[in-house]
């Protein structure tokens with residue numbers, strides 16, 4: 170019996186393992202101690218009951234005593250043995266489990282702490298003490314707030330409270346400065362189940378996530394850089410299907426990521442980008458090479474835009490292409506600016522015609538072809554007649570409109586291969602390939618005819634004419650410079666010979682331009698060489714026939730060129746800038762002569778001096794005249810400044826200012842050549858003038874030409890209406906004088922009374938005709 174019990178017990182003890190119980194009897198771990206205890210109790214009870222049963226059969230008290238002693242000892246030995254086996258087995262298991270746990274914990278790189286709700290440390294485990302915020306031996310017993318900086322400690326306590334409420338807390342992060350390194354830790358907190366403790370304890374797992382954090386930060390930076398990049402960015406898979414687009418892509422194209430993702434990038438295409446460009450792109454990309462180029466794409470709203478693209482394959486560490494990335498810039502504005510710059514550099518912004526630069530390009534091409542084929546070509550210089558007057562009187566807007574209209578008309582007349590360019594102002598240059606003299610004549614006539622047709626502008630209907638100069642290649646020159654110069658000279662000839670006509674360049678014109686050049690050079694020395702002098706033409710009162718003034722007229726007598734007409738050399742002096750110097754000389758000498766005559770006792774007269782437009786524009790003019798008058802001591806009322814109608818109307822507002830200054834100095838002003846320009850009556854009223862000089866072109870045929878009669882009559886009536894005097898110049902006949910007198914013209918100047926005279930002749934003329942009355946009004 171005893172043997173049986175012992176055998177079962179040993180077997181039980183041997184097999185007494187958690188595994189045995191769990192596997193055989195499906196007991197839980199917490200039931201194991203109860204079972205062992207029950208097993209022991211059962212064994213002990215059986216032992217006592219069984220041994221007492223055996224002893225009841227023995228009668229020898231001594232034997233009984235010995236057996237009881239043996240039984241007791243045997244029980245002690247057996248239970249001790251059992252206890253030993255049991256304890257040894259369990260201890261081994263505990264140790265093994267402890268070792269396993271320790272080994273497991275050691276493999277975890279995280280820090281483990283046991284803390285209470287106040288954050289007081291009770292235990293810790295760390296495989297890396299360098300990650301502890303304080304030395305390990307100083308940790309236990311301290312609180313988190315004593316060890317960690319406040320911010321980090323607060324987060325820890327927050328995690329503990331969260332775990333206290335819900336059992337666990339995950340994901341809270343703290344940043345610590347360990348040594349010189351910033352470290353990031355992520356906390357996982359679990360409330361520890363401890364039945365004996367009244368205060369809850371927590372296991373805090375603190376994971377070093379510094380690297381992850383840095384990677385995250387890096388990734389965040391990268392993704393922000395991509396997302397916030399001002400260039401449109403697109404990532405596709407290897408098939409070219411869009412996987413990602415950034416905000417700039419949406420901003421530029423108008424397509425949202427939802428609309429773009431899943432599409433092929435060509436959905437933006439317009440079929441304007443050549444197919445071979447796409448082929449080239451893919452050929453590069455599949456070879457792992459970068460590609461750059463420009464596309465014409467279309468936005469969601471249908472608008473076209475130019476895009477510069479840099480496409481790059483994305484290659485993984487194994488060398489495989491995983492994606493493609495395209496960075497695109499909207500270069501529409503740049504393209505437009507480039508086009509604009511190109512246009513402005515090569516074309517006239519007003520008319521859209523080629524400018525000089527573009528014309529030169531085309532000229533070079535035409536001349537190279539003409540040279541090879543030995544064909545002539547023509548260069549025509551077109552200048553609009555009286556354009557300045559249109560501009561001055563009708564305004565620049567009308568002038569611009571006219572130029573645009575004329576450009577279109579020129580284009581409609583000429584051939585495709587002809588070049589029509591605008592050099593500026595009202596000057597056009599035509600380069601006409603394969604054009605000889607005969608063809609040029611036909612074209613020039615056609616141009617004049619067509620241009621002369623009425624042009625309807627928005628507010629006006631105008632009829633304008635051109636003066637055309639023609640130079641032929643190769644007879645008149647074989648370079649642009651020469652042909653242009655010669656065509657210009659021919660055009661100038663057309664102008665002076667009546668306008669609305671064309672002239673071919675001739676040898677004689679060549680000589681004329683040579684003469685202009687020589688005169689220009691000679692004029693530089695005219696003053697020093699005493700080659701200039703003044704003559705004076707009397708101005709007579711129409712009613713009393715008395716001399717009331719004189720006009721000073723300049724003469725140039727050159728030792729070689731002889732007497733050069735002021736009409737010729739004044740224009741040259743205006744061009745080469747000598748007019749200011751010469752004009753001052755005239756002012757000084759004419760004023761000095763007037764003073765001399767007064768001093769000599771001649772009846773005082775008004776000296777009329779011509780002023781060039783260039784002089785009139787000089788802001789120093791009023792001071793210059795004042796200083797000369799002062800220097801010579803001539804009262805200003807003896808001086809009259811004659812200004813041509815064109816000079817006055819060039820910039821009327823400025824003219825008013827200058828005239829007012831001169832008027833305030835007591836100087837009289839008159840308008841010369843009146844009727845030839847386009848005077849605006851409103852300005853005429855504002856000009857501080859006292860006299861209008863009727864141009865001699867109206868006087869010449871006044872007795873025969875009804876139009877001239879009407880014009881002169883109108884000018885005189887208008888002058889009276891404006892309270893101005895009138896003087897007629899170029900009066901040669903008595904009938905002209907009669908007509909003028911009848912019309913009420915105040916003064917007369919012309920060969921009828923006298924040609925311009927040198928001072929001594931003028932003095933004799935005055936002496937002969939002076940009737941003693943004072944002439945200064």
Ligand SMILES: Nc1nc2c(ncn2[C@@H]2O[C@@H]3COP(=O)(O)O[C@H]4[C@@H](O)[C@H](n5cnc6c(=O)[nH]c(N)nc65)O[C@@H]4COP(=O)(O)O[C@H]3[C@H]2O)c(=O)[nH]1
Nearest residue numbers: 722723735736739755779780781899900901918919920921
């Ligand atoms: N056929 C004809 N002609 C007559 C008659 N009476 C006068 N003339 C001429 O008509 C011109 C009148 O001068 P202008 O209209 O001011 O026209 C002047 C004036 O614009 C300019 N000029 C002359 N001297 C000066 C000057 O000192 N300064 C400036 N800026 N221009 C001047 O040169 C132009 C030509 O001057 P001139 O050759 O002296 O020619 C003068 C004069 O000699 C006539 O009855 N019949």
